[in-house]
Amino acid sequence: MAAEQGKVDPMKQFQIEPVFGSANWEIAGFNIAFTNSALWMAVTVVLLWAFVYGGMKRELVPGRWQMAVETMTGFIDDMLAANIGKEGRKYVPYIFSLFMFILFGNLLGLLPLGLFGLHPFTFTSHFTITGVLALMSFSIVLIVGFWKHGIGFFGLFVPHGTPLPMIPLLFVIELFSFLIRPISLALRLFVAMMAGHVLLKILATFVIGSVNAGALYGATIGPAALILMIAISALEILVAGIQAYVFALLSSLYINDAENLH
Amino acid sequence: MDMEAAKMIGAGLAAVGAGLAALGVGNVFASFLEGALRNPGAADSQQGRLFIGFAAAELLGLLAFLVAVILIFVA
Numbered sequence: 661m662a663a664e665q666g667k668v669d670p671m672k673q674f675q676i677e678p679v680f681g682s683a684n685w686e687i688a689g690f691n692i693a694f695t696n697s698a699l700w701m702a703v704t705v706v707l708l709w710a711f712v713y714g715g716m717k718r719e720l721v722p723g724r725w726q727m728a729v730e731t732m733t734g735f736i737d738d739m740l741a742a743n744i745g746k747e748g749r750k751y752v753p754y755i756f757s758l759f760m761f762i763l764f765g766n767l768l769g770l771l772p773l774g775l776f777g778l779h780p781f782t783f784t785s786h787f788t789i790t791g792v793l794a795l796m797s798f799s800i801v802l803i804v805g806f807w808k809h810g811i812g813f814f815g816l817f818v819p820h821g822t823p824l825p826m827i828p829l830l831f832v833i834e835l836f837s838f839l840i841r842p843i844s845l846a847l848r849l850f851v852a853m854m855a856g857h858v859l860l861k862i863l864a865t866f867v868i869g870s871v872n873a874g875a876l877y878g879a880t881i882g883p884a885a886l887i888l889m890i891a892i893s894a895l896e897i898l899v900a901g902i903q904a905y906v907f908a909l910l911s912s913l914y915i916n917d918a919e920n921l922h
Numbered sequence: 923m924d925m926e927a928a929k930m931i932g933a934g935l936a937a938v939g940a941g942l943a944a945l946g947v948g949n950v951f952a953s954f955l956e957g958a959l960r961n962p963g964a965a966d967s968q969q970g971r972l973f974i975g976f977a978a979a980e981l982l983g984l985l986a987f988l989v990a991v992i993l994i995f996v997a
Contacts, residue, residue, distance in 0.1 A: 671995075742970060844981055851984035854991075906977045909970060 670861035674785055674854065697789070700781045704764045711760075732760065739909065744916045751915055754800070758793065759908035766853060766900030770893065784903075785853040787846060794846035797911040805918035816921050845910055852903050856896045863889040929993045936990035943983025950975040 678693035685693045715729025722730060736756045740748030762784055769782025783789050805813040817834035818827055866885035871878040954972045958965035 739970070742967075847988070848977060848981050848984060851988055852980070855984070855987050902973070902976075906973055909973055910977060913974070 670858045670865070673779070673781070673857060673861060676786075696779065696781045697783045697786065700765070700768060700783050701789075704761060704768055704783075707768070708760050708764050711764075732756070736908065740912050743909070743912045744919055747919050748912070748916075751800075751912065755908050755912055758797070758911060759904055762793070762849065762907055763901065763904035766904060767897070769853070769857070770896055770900060782853055782857060784849055785857055787850045790846040790850040791842075793849075793907070794842040797845065797914060798842040801914045801918040804915065808919065809921060813918070813921070816917055841910075841914060845907065849903050849907055852899055856892075856899055859892060860889060860896065863892065929997060933990040933993040936986045936993065939986025939989070940983045943979060943986060946979035946982070947976060950979050 676695045676697050678691075678695050679699050680694050685691060712729055715726045717723070717726055719726060733752070733756060736759060737749070737752055740751055740755060744751065765782065765784045769780050769785070771780050773780045805816070809815070817831045817838065819830065819834070822830055863885050867882050867889065870881040870885065950972065954965075954968070954975075958968075
């Protein structure tokens, strides 16, 4: 659906464009141009690396930076200890990377860099990216589950104490709810981020449009929409944190199923 | 009815789902707070479960949004 003249298209911000490279850069029919999505992922990784590196001084009396990093690692460590138990420690690097990557990606996309002519891009608002992250978690669940329990991993789909005639029915239901997990995991993050950014852009359209529509509209609707937009921005920062947390939490719960069955 | 109009009405109706999910999410946090104020000592240990409930309730609202987006942009 094309945007009409003079209107802000709220979907434009999700467009993937090559930063350098062109449509001709192809491997087996797939374009490999360096896109804005890839650029922001690289920025996220560099910032994340800098954040963690700054806290790896290993001083006996930690400074502020080290405290910040240790709080984050401790937070993930506690979460895994509470959800998985002793075996959870070996997943700390994966869950920590996942959590911080999503958190930094969400927050970077909210930065008001548009003021300086840059276009922040929230890569977590794309299903391809959240889908790959979810598939990584799901692959770990499958690999660990079948590695540790072998064919007994299918016992996950039959809860303890199920009456015999109910087993075929429950097996199908549990299998379905198991297979839907990566989709729901990816969908939650992608839709939450996309909905928030669309909402912000629509409110921005209200501000610009009301000013263009005349003094009366500009004085009434404009400020109201602007205040709402600031409030929604604050909400979006909260959502960015919650969604990263929920992704990491659900990943650790699914890994718990693979480690301990039920 | 015109196909385009029907799509728009469908997308608007999907907003009902988002509103109902809002009730669900509110219910999750309200119940948690109710329980947490009765027994503050046990509240911190249940925060993980709070967010699992939140995530499950929220997903259905997000699905409603997705239905609207698919109706407008894809279908």
